[in-house]
Amino acid sequence: MLEYGIYISKDIEIVITEKYILAFRRVNTQNALESCLLEKEDDGSCYSYVGICRSLPATTIAYPIPRKWEYAFKGARKKYSNATSLAEWIVRTHLTLQQHEDGITLIFPDGDSYSACKTEIFSMGDLNLPPPYVSDTTLGECLKCWHMGCHEEVVETSDNDCCTSVSINTARHMYIFHMLPNDFYCRAARYSTNNSGVVFNQNFRQRNSDMSETYMVDDNTISGDPLPIDSNNFGACQIINYDDLMKKHLTDRERSALCYRYGLNGFERKTQAEIAGLFGISRSAVSKIQRKALKTIVSVIPKPADNTIYWTVSSYTDNQIILNGCQGDVYEWNKPAR
Secondary structure (H helix, E strand, C coil), rough: CCCCCEEEECCCCECCCCCCEEEEEEEEEHCCCEEEEEECCCCCCEEEEEEEEECCHHHCCCCCCCEEEEEEEECCCCCEEEEHHHHHHHHHCCCCCEECCCCEECCCCCCEEEEEEEEEEEHHHHHHHHCCCCCCCCHHHHHHHHHCCCEEEEEEEECCCEEEEEEEEEEEEEEEEEEEEECCCEEEEEEEEEEEEEEEEEEEEEEECCCCEECCCHHHHHHHHHCCCCCHHHHCCCCHHHHHHHHHHHHHHHHHHHHHHCCCCCCCCHHHHHHHHCCCCCCCHHHHHEEEEEHHHHHHHHCCCCCCEEEEEEEEEEEEEEEEECCCCEEEEEEECC
């Protein structure tokens, strides 16, 4: 029987629970990053693929824009894919897992093999402990315990289908696998808490929506280290004014092309063909302008030295803790019913 827990090495991270497996890896043979979700089959004999998301190239810094996406995943009514080889994984292939004393060996359907070290071992009961009562002196404990668990969310799609998103939160790590048509978000992160709030650091991220990005840290073994907290950084999250950045670093045409394409700053979202008609240029010229503009903006976005983000406690009640994030984000962490 597989030990439930987290296994980590330079190019892979995997979390195993009773029902689900989430794996995040660098596909070195294809210069790609990949996240995948597997679910235990009804007879309990193995885990089968629910979804696979690949982005190319395998970048190692935050905020890069991928050149290509490949995917395959199951909805309740049908399967979605733009890659035949990955679609076959959904139908009839499995991930091979071999447990050994210090960790685990994984063999993927494409033949790539990884060894990962045992980093955090838990029982399913450990992820569902009785939630403590909140007070000024127990906020850090509550932020950790209330958030832990393996959570499923069924999300309806625009074509009358629905897909299951999965999040897994342990005492030291947070994971998400969310795939809808044209909306992917998969990430692995470590975190720490204290009575002032939550410290959060992503080591793997794939997001494909209005604005896309993908990266995995160069050496993923760092994700096995505890995340330190500098209490002086709570309440000091920088607010980035993207409109000011665009005005400062882009030409008027570049700014308009970007805003029209992604519906930013009150612009009505338009296709490349529509933008080309407005500008009196070709679609390929519009595409070139947009790529250059995105690359410029990504290069000037202020970034924390180590990608660490601080979410600060704003207020709390007996059943909810409110956290202030960056860019005006607000997070509501609710006390679970256990």
